Amino acid sequence: MGETDMSLPLDDRDGLRRCRDCGEWKALEGFCASSNRPSNRGSYCRACFNIRSRASYAKRLKESRGRAVKQSPQVPDGHRFRPDCGTVKPVTDFPRKRSDSTGYASYCKPCHNIRTRETKQRLYGGSREYHLCQRYGVGQKEFQELLAEQGGMCAIRGGADPRHLDHDHRTGWVRGILCFNCNGGLGQFRDSPTRLARAITYLKGTTWQRALIHPGVYQMCSPTRGRPPSRLS
Structure with missing residues (x-):
């Protein structure tokens, strides 16, 4: 049996560490950075650290402003929460947006249209x-x-x-x-003036023209090319 490095804490063995909250053994890369420990990693895994951070923020917000933090609803895969209308919708109900990491905009299509109309009215009238x-x-x-x-x-x-x-x-x-x-x-x-001129020439050669033969008297002249319609049409 190999010798154990006693300079490491009991929860650090073979590049692993036990999270103090969830109690699971995880790789050191799964822990948040911390300069207070020799390994430069904290005591809580990233998931537990995020939970603690949100709880701490909610507590400080309630103490300073007297109001609680709104809890976001559970969003299943392939869906997004839209704060404007307060609903969870499939990502297909959101407009495409290349600059967003998800490929979709932050507002669903109805909310996007409402915001667009408001912006046009506010900036351009x-x-x-x-x-x-x-x-x-x-x-x-x-x-x-x-x-x-x-x-x-x-x-x-x-x-x-x-x-x-x-x-x-x-x-x-x-x-x-x-x-x-x-x-x-x-x-x-x-x-294109050329195309328009050709269209004029075409119409003059295929359309019946009305020629003035006496003041107030006109005669219809047949076109120079084309063929009469079928009797069956």
Whole structure:
């Protein structure tokens, strides 16, 4: 039998130590750091030390402020506790967040939406102002000024009450205010004058035209190409 190193305390043998709270033998790496012992490890394992720390904090808080610490509910695996609504929900009910170690945000989706609306209202005065500032770099005031310059009409077709701010996708510069259809049409043609010119040529060659042959009298001219619809259609 080998000799026992009597310089070590009775609870330190072969790199192990018995926790004074739970009584389990654990590796020294499982104990909190402490400069009061030769091994630089404390008398309590990390789990027991955390329990003692929380109890000590709750005691000091109650003595100093006269109120108890709120106890967090038990959270099963794959779930998170949301203090805003006071519920435990699956992590799938939380938005994704890369910067968080869990991969999910701290607020569930309903709470996240409420906080987002409150932030937009507090900082920008509403979602509309937030959208204009973040997307185009202008506010509602600049929007109304540009709309007044257009006479309150769509810059392309002249329809009343346009709501869509058009901008150059390459430079980001605002060009004008359009209605939904005109703004979507430019986007579908990728803001290309060449494609739009080809579309005009195509329409002129395939669409029946109305020609003026006498004041107040028009004649429909057939397209230069295309084919009539089937009689069965």
